[in-house]
Amino acid sequence: MTTAQLSTPSALPSIEQGAHYDLIKAAIPECLTKSSAERRLTLKRTRPAVPSWYAAACDGDKPPPERAAALA
Numbered sequence: 001m002t003t004a005q006l007s008t009p010s011a012l013p014s015i016e017q018g019a020h021y022d023l024i025k026a027a028i029p030e031c032l033t034k035s036s037a038e039r040r041l042t043l044k045r046t047r048p049a050v051p052s053w054y055a056a057a058c059d060g061d062k063p064p065p066e067r068a069a070a071l072a
Helices: 001-005 021-027 037-046 052-056 066-072
Strands: none
Touching: none
């Protein structure tokens, strides 16, 4: 098959829903499924601000995320 054939919608195989489709779909929060594509892209591109002390700490010295947020 040539590249042109693969890129045309009619040449693409139909998407089958796998065994875990319903489980994954149910796990996605409604606020994400109802968000606009622009909003989802903005969320995808957002990176958390990691305090320098946390980034420099060894894994054993890092508090759990819920405590680290209170210390920031």
